[in-house]
Amino acid sequence: MSDTALREAICRQAASIYQRGLTGGASGNISARTEDGGLLVTPTGASFGFLDPARLSKFDADGNHIEGDKPTKEMPLHSAFYETRSTAGAVVHLHSTHSVAWSMMPDIDPDNMLPPLTAYAVMRLGKVRLLPFFVPGDPAMGDAVRGLAGKRSAVVLANHGPVVASKDLEAAVYAMEELEETSKLALLLKGANPRMLTDGQVRRVVDKFDVEWD
Structure with a gap:
């Protein structure tokens, strides 16, 4: 995908996320790999509902900020996922x-924070790790992700929010939506003793779709 097309896709996905109330105010951030190995990143203090493609932060393949507005303060999170998940x-x-x-x-x-309610949560997310609370922007968040050695594509920062990495922008957004919907189901069903997927059913999904699980 060209630089221009990727910029537009990031802003389009961000606006959709904002319009559906999945993140509000100036919260949330997105990054995506460019064709030349760099990154396009949403700026700090920017609302997902009103992003300007021309003002996205751009990094070169060596991690240098080369153009655009100041990037999100959560760059340690993003960098850690790119470093540990090829x-x-x-x-x-x-x-x-x-x-x-x-x-x-x-x-x-904390090692598998979502109950096995649907096959799609297993397919898109694998096991989701709950990380402890960190002050926003703390580089220790990145260290916590690196400590997982690339074994998780999705984590949730306690009292803060989820972070999902995937092969491309669309897949990452879809996985994030699945995480949010599964959390919603878990809250709705809390205390109701629902019929969850059995270990055998989870294993069948994991094996069929080659999900990272162990």
Whole structure:
């Protein structure tokens, strides 16, 4: 995808996320790989509803900021995913309500925080890791992601929000939406003793779609 097309795609996806209330104000950030190995990144303090393609932050393949507005302060998160996951073509971070709310619930498994409610959550996300609370912009967030050694494509920062990496921008947005919807289901069903996928059913999905799970 050309630089121009990628800029437009980032702004289009961001506007859709904003219009559907998945992140508000100036929260959330997106990055995506360019054809030359660099990155396009949403600027700090910018609303997803009103991004200007020409003002996106651009980094070269060596990680130098070469044009555009000042990038998001959450760059340590994005950089950590690109450094540890060679397949990462885009990273999306939101402050979406239901996934943040689920991160605050007691007694959830931090290594696999989402209950196995649907096949699509397993397919698009694998196991989602709950990370502890960090002050926004703290480089330690990146260190926490690096500590996973590339074994997770999705994490949720406690009391903050989810971060998802995938092969391209569209896939990352779809996976993020699945994380938010699964968190919503988990909250709706909390205490209701729902029928979840069995271990055998999860394994069939994992094997069929070659999901990172172990």
